[in-house]
Amino acid sequence: MTKGRLYLKLGVSGAVSASHYFVLYLYEREVLESFTRTDGLYPALPIVAAFVFSFAHGAFTAYFWEALGVTPRRPEA
Amino acid sequence: MEQIAPHFVELAASNVVGLLLIGFVGGLVSGFIGSGGAFVLTPAMMSLGVPAVVAVASNICHKFPKALVGAYRRHRFGQVDVKLGLVMSASAAAGVWVGADVQNAIKESFGEAGSNLYVSLAFVIVLVLVGSFVLHDAIGSLRSDARGAQEVTSRLARWVQSIEIPYTMMHFKTSKVRVSALFTIPLGFATGMLAATIAVGGFIGVPGMMYVLGAPALVASATELVIAFVMGLGGTIKYALHGLVDIRLALILLAGSLFGVQLGAIGTTYVKPYVIKLVMAAIMLIVAVSRGLVAPVYLAQLGVIDLGGAMMRWLPMLSFAFMVLGLCVGGFIIIGAMLRGHRAMLLQDRQQAVEIK
DSSP: OOHHHHHHHHHHHHHHHHHHHHHHHHTHHHHHHHHTOOSTTTTHHHHHHHHHHHHHHHHHHHHHHHHTTOOOSSOOO | OOOOOTTSOOOOHHHHHHHHHHHHHHHHHHHHHSOOSHHHHHHHHHTTTOOHHHHHHHHHHHHHHHHHHHHHHHHHTTOOOHHHHHHHHHHHHHHHHHHHHHHHHHHHHHHHHHHHHHHHHHHHHHHHHHHHHHHHHHHHHHHHHHTTOOOOOOHHHHHHHHOOOTTOEEEETTTTEEEEHHHHHHHHHHHHHHHHHHSOTHHHHHHIIIIIIOOOHHHHHHHHHHHHHHHHHHHHHHHHHTTOOOHHHHHHHHHHHHHHHHHHHHHTTTSOHHHHHHHHHHHHHHHHHHHHHHHHHHHHHTTSSOOOHHHHHHHHHHHHHHHHHHHHHHHHHHHHHHHHHHHHHHHHHHHHHHHHO
8 A cells, every 4th residue: 555545535534434433522411311211222333332432543553653663573364 | 610410520631641641551552462551441430430330331341342453453453353353252151240240249249349359350360360371371381482483383282272072163363273163152151251250351361262262363463453342342331231331431442542542453464473571471460460469359348368458558559550560561661662673674664775776
């Protein structure tokens, strides 16, 4: 991957991840209320949120270390 | 500001920073040895005023996406035995179920202090026994590595692999082992039982896969992440159905731990297998000391011994400090080993460049 493309991916995934956390901060009370409801499909919310955050933030953290030059010794499959 | 529901605490900026840092180190250790960190995260959240059950629920909710990211990354390095992970997870789920029932039965019979004492004793006994064995093996591996020898399969694992039980034999390709499912079932069950008791099933799961089944240390630690994902997901579903997950805590921990888990996974490509054993043994033995320190407090609460007020206050604090120390020692060994591995790689590249010239 070229440096430019890496930085682009880092920026986009970072913005997506940051926007998730910003929404969590802005709507803290509403999020807590709906995520702790036990009726209907509400119990699925923490699981869905954990998956969504892990994909966005997981991608960002991978690009972050790569941009810093911290890469695996052996090539990835 | 309006009052948030009673079991969900207000979060100050300093608490958020603390959770991010502890999440990072916990993630680093998990990415490297496949488990760990959970034993510090739950008491750390409780020290912020989070009720125990919410701390456990939020911890487990951050654990499964962390394990997923770690397992995915290490799968790309060819270290994960997905089949072994799923087979172990099946019996681990039963272990978690039984472990939780045992825990509840003890709580009903002996109260909160009795339950805490049981957890502490389980910590001390399991971690001292398994931790000492892993440390002994790590030192042996370090010596044989110095002589240039390869990672050796334990005598027990060679015996387990030699047992042929018709219709139960399974081949695990990445681990390069062929064993009877009758050996993986109790191992997975014990992993689940320990996870339900002390929140870190990997302290049985990883050594079990290494010494009982004969999986290489790198594969065992990576495969544990699959088991952690399955158990974490199951646990989260259970707690979410009761509305006990504080998603803010889970996602803040995840923010720090995903940086750590990626770094820990990358770290495994720079180190020799004995470093994984060394980190695991160091953490296990320091945590055993931590839980041993707090056991007299629970004995005093049960009226078995008499402790002064000062001791009742200081011992839990000292115990928590040892837990954090255990995690930090693990983190330092990992970072140190990574730096040494990186330096060795640069040196090797330079030598190769000189030879080509």
